[in-house]
Amino acid sequence: MSDTATSMSDAVVEGGIEDLDEARExxxxxxxxxxxxxxxxxxxxxKRLDRGDIVVPTFDPEVERTESGIVGFQRxxxxxxxxxxxFIESLLLGLPVPGIFLVKEPSGIHLVLDGQQRLRTLxxxxxxxxxxxxxxxxxxxxxxKGLAYKDLDADDRRRIDDAIIHATIVRQDTPSNDQESVYLxxxxxxxxxxxxxxxEIRSALYYGRLAALLRVLNEDANWRAVxxxxxxxxxxQEMILRFYAMLYYGEQYRRPMKVFLNRYMATNRNFERQRxxxxxxxxxxxxxxxxxxxxxxxFRIASAVNAAVVDSVMTGVAKRLLxxxxxxxxxxxxxxxDELLQxxxxxxxxxxxxxxxxxxxxxxxxxxxxxxxxx
Numbered sequence: 001m002s003d004t005a006t007s008m009s010d011a012v013v014e015g016g017i018e019d020l021d022e023a024r025e026x027x028x029x030x031x032x033x034x035x036x037x038x039x040x041x042x043x044x045x046x047k048r049l050d051r052g053d054i055v056v057p058t059f060d061p062e063v064e065r066t067e068s069g070i071v072g073f074q075r076x077x078x079x080x081x082x083x084x085x086x087f088i089e090s091l092l093l094g095l096p097v098p099g100i101f102l103v104k105e106p107s108g109i110h111l112v113l114d115g116q117q118r119l120r121t122l123x124x125x126x127x128x129x130x131x132x133x134x135x136x137x138x139x140x141x142x143x144x145k146g147l148a149y150k151d152l153d154a155d156d157r158r159r160i161d162d163a164i165i166h167a168t169i170v171r172q173d174t175p176s177n178d179q180e181s182v183y184l185x186x187x188x189x190x191x192x193x194x195x196x197x198x199x200e201i202r203s204a205l206y207y208g209r210l211a212a213l214l215r216v217l218n219e220d221a222n223w224r225a226v227x228x229x230x231x232x233x234x235x236x237q238e239m240i241l242r243f244y245a246m247l248y249y250g251e252q253y254r255r256p257m258k259v260f261l262n263r264y265m266a267t268n269r270n271f272e273r274q275r276x277x278x279x280x281x282x283x284x285x286x287x288x289x290x291x292x293x294x295x296x297x298x299f300r301i302a303s304a305v306n307a308a309v310v311d312s313v314m315t316g317v318a319k320r321l322l323x324x325x326x327x328x329x330x331x332x333x334x335x336x337x338d339e340l341l342q343x344x345x346x347x348x349x350x351x352x353x354x355x356x357x358x359x360x361x362x363x364x365x366x367x368x369x370x371x372x373x374x375x
Contacts, residue, residue: 312350
């Protein structure tokens, strides 16, 4: 087995699903980037945030980009009130604060890669509200206690307005369509606290209509019954994305898996390749039919859902539906599923070196053949 291969014995179980750990995969360098520094005064940063020129993605489903109605994803606001107070106090005292990382997208919008807690704290202080409560300074020097932004005297207001925060701005020059270098930078900047998982990064970096659809489909009743409780690290949404990538481009698969999924999400982020209605329909019909045939414990070889079984079985059933329409015989589908999971070559392809090209090709071919004959 190769150094990067994963077997059942060392597979990672996260969020109820058994899969190879994508964090171990190495992304090959094949891009050109430009990075440069810029100094922003705080007042200018806050105004850019308000206009949407700088976008801070969020995990919070209530927060939408008003320009497009699209919700992005990154970390929730996690700073405590004392942390927020001390950051604002540092600016009021003229102390230096850490810089931020931004990525400049082709549209000209700057996406926050690192520094979102600082920027969201600034936005909240200037707006006057933090977590639904009035933002007044508490854990600070006596002369600032109880003050909101609107209560600052003229000198203090000018001091915080004119305070400088340094930004490192990154732009991917080539290739121009997948932001793979930005993904890599995002992954490597993410060194503090709990590391972001691949789908969390994708949902922030490739925000768009596909990301929104993945969230909606993740609430599908049949999917939830089969998968189990929602994954806090978005592994369930990643499996839906993986199904689409395998369904339409499985024959072109090349490892690493995370790059394959990144490129699909990047190039179809606003349904440039497949129509939203088609994606919605094929997923909903396939998971409903599979659950009807095999119940809530489907996709499992051991106790956890197996990601390789999900991507191959969902793809095989979806191709049967697309080729010949509705499956009328649930018992025949169940029998085909059982026989597939007893096939030694198929089992090897879903339990060993699951991200290798040969394993992916084998399980997709086996699943397609197994379900093609179902009435």
